[in-house]
Amino acid sequence: MTHQQTDIIESVRKNQIDKVEQELKAGLNVNTQDKNQQSLLLIATKQQNYQMAELLVKNGADVNLQDNILDSPFLYAGAAGLTNFLELFLQHGTRFDVFNRYNGSALIPACERGHIETVRLLANTKGFPIDHVNRLGWTGLLEAVILGDGSQKYVEIVRILIDAGSDINIPDKNGVTALQHAQSAGYKNIAEVLKKSKNR
Numbered sequence: 590m591t592h593q594q595t596d597i598i599e600s601v602r603k604n605q606i607d608k609v610e611q612e613l614k615a616g617l618n619v620n621t622q623d624k625n626q627q628s629l630l631l632i633a634t635k636q637q638n639y640q641m642a643e644l645l646v647k648n649g650a651d652v653n654l655q656d657n658i659l660d661s662p663f664l665y666a667g668a669a670g671l672t673n674f675l676e677l678f679l680q681h682g683t684r685f686d687v688f689n690r691y692n693g694s695a696l697i698p699a700c701e702r703g704h705i706e707t708v709r710l711l712a713n714t715k716g717f718p719i720d721h722v723n724r725l726g727w728t729g730l731l732e733a734v735i736l737g738d739g740s741q742k743y744v745e746i747v748r749i750l751i752d753a754g755s756d757i758n759i760p761d762k763n764g765v766t767a768l769q770h771a772q773s774a775g776y777k778n779i780a781e782v783l784k785k786s787k788n789r
Contacts (some may be wrong), residue, residue: 594621601629601645604638609645619648626656634662634674642674652678659690667695667711670704675711685718693723700729700746701736708733708746712753719755726762730755734767739776747779751786 597617600608609629613619622628630650633641642662646652655661663683666674675695688694696719699707708729711717720728727735730750737743747767751757760766768787771780 590624593617597621597629598623598632601632601638601641602636604633604636604641606641606644609641613644613648619645619650620654622654622656625658627660628654628656628662630654630662631656631660631665634665634669634671637671637674639673639677642677646677646681650681652681653684653687655687659688661687663687664689664695667704667707668698668702670699670702670707672704672706672710675707679714685716688721688723691723691725694718694721694729696729697721697723697727697732700733700750703737703740703742703746705742705745705749709749712749712755719750719753720759722759728755728759730757730767731759731761731770734770734774734776734779735761737776737779739771739774739779741778743776744778744782747782751782757783757786 597609597612598621600612620628630642630645630652633645652663653661663678666678696711699711712719722728733743733746757767768780768783771783
């Protein structure tokens with residue numbers, strides 16, 4: 590890694606917007622990656638420096654560029670519930686066929702972690718693979734039920750997914766559906782929502 594590359598990485602880490610702007614004007618690569626292959630945009634996203642992220646995407650930063658553990662700015666923002674970053678990235682060439690280390694989409698960890706607004710945005714984004722199944726054999730809906738705690742925010746997430754057209758009948762690797770998982774975990778409210786959508 591050259592001295593200049595190290596410089597721009599440091600400038601992004603320190604959130605020195607003016608300096609980064611100058612370095613980009615001087616011809617430094619907006620898709621420079623650090624020793625862990627984290628791009629400048631991924632660093633800015635992890636630090637939640639929105640203005641920096643905005644500057645980088647306006648200068649052509651790749652929102653899909655993955656690091657050594659397969660995080661991209663878009664995938665990371667989904668998992669972390671950074672809805673404003675996702676909105677920005679969706680306007681700058683987000684690809685829906687780039688998956689994380691679990692072969693999952695940005696939506697699946699958002700469902701697991703209870704990020705309601707993130708789920709709402711992604712589930713209602715045209716062309717987004719709402720029923721994508723990850724390596725564990727789970728969709729976002731299954732993950733919300735299996736890894737959630739049955740609380741109100743997970744009820745809301747299940748509702749959002751169903752309203753956006755999620756297929757409630759996709760079972761896990763053992764053939765168990767989201768409704769069966771909800772019933773066996775005693776998540777009455779989630780089971781109720783799933784039952785109602787079955788009867789539609």
